[in-house]
Amino acid sequence: MPRRSADDTRLLIMGAALRMLLERGATAGVQHIRLQEVLRSVGLTTGAAYRIWPDQDAFHRDLAIEMMRLRFAPPADSASRAIREAIAGDGSMDDVVRLAAQDHVSYAARFHLEPESRDSHAFITALALRTAAGAWPELREAAAERHRESIDSFAAFYGELIAHFGYRVRDPFTITDFAEAMAALGEGFAIRAAQGLDHPTYEFSPDGGPKQEWTLFGVAIRGLASAFLEPEGTPGRLD
Known part of the structure; x- marks a missing residue:
């Protein structure tokens, strides 16, 4: 040999x-x-x-x-798959926000619920290591590079969604600012999930229609979107 x-x-x-x-x-x-x-x-x-x-x-x-x-899939892959049917079926922006938030919450929860889930374990483990990245300069650099890759991926993903629903980012913010705020929010809820904490859900109707199940993360995303976005052309149903 x-x-x-x-x-x-x-x-x-x-x-x-x-x-x-x-x-x-x-x-x-x-x-x-x-x-x-x-x-x-x-x-x-x-x-x-x-x-x-x-x-x-x-x-x-x-x-x-x-x-x-280590990544087993592109950063925005799971969210993109979660909203595919809503986009294809002419769903509203609220539909997209609700479904994407539910996907993120279940994705992070798989760390405990599905030990065989490689994607979930890789995400949570990398997140935990990023919080201790000060230990080695090389680790800080790798953590910063991973963060930049994720922000770039999600900024492109959010940019397409925002344009699809007839919105733009309010001045003086940028799509990168929105992606950074979303990342901070999503990672915070992921840390909760890693601790095994249940995620709050609500029967909620943001536009006065039939009530649907919303995660707290989804409600928070909707608040962020209202602060960062404004209608351009034909508005969606966010406002």
Whole structure:
């Protein structure tokens, strides 16, 4: 059998470490993923690892950075799928807000309800690591890059929705400002879900029509949209 290169060995070890981290979550950063345990799981010796990392801290730093870069789907993919039928069926902006918010709440809750959900675990684990990104400059950089990617993706997603429903962003704000505010709100509710806290829901009719089930996140999004957006051309049903 040909000898593995250092890059192949690193990929093997890091893949096993990421699987452990996703299974267990970032309950204590990455320090609970012990290099010795990872090596045993892939049948390697200590010497193989220490030719790549000088110590356990260096391994943990690289593991945190790799976790920060890991995505199983584009940032706005889940929200886009959640509203697809509403858009195709000529739904209102309220329909889109309600459905997208419900999807985000259930997505974050899967961390507890569906242990096999890779996307949910990756999202929550990366979010937890971002809150401790000050530990290493390289981790701060990776966290900032992940955040920029998410904001760019959602800004494009929101921009298309806003134009579809005949709205524009109020001056002096930008679509990036709106995406940043939405990210802060969504991540706050995701942290609640990671704690196992139930998400409040309400029977609510924002426009006086039949009542439907709304999440608190959805009601909050509607408030944000009212502050950031104004009609342009043919208005939707947000106002």
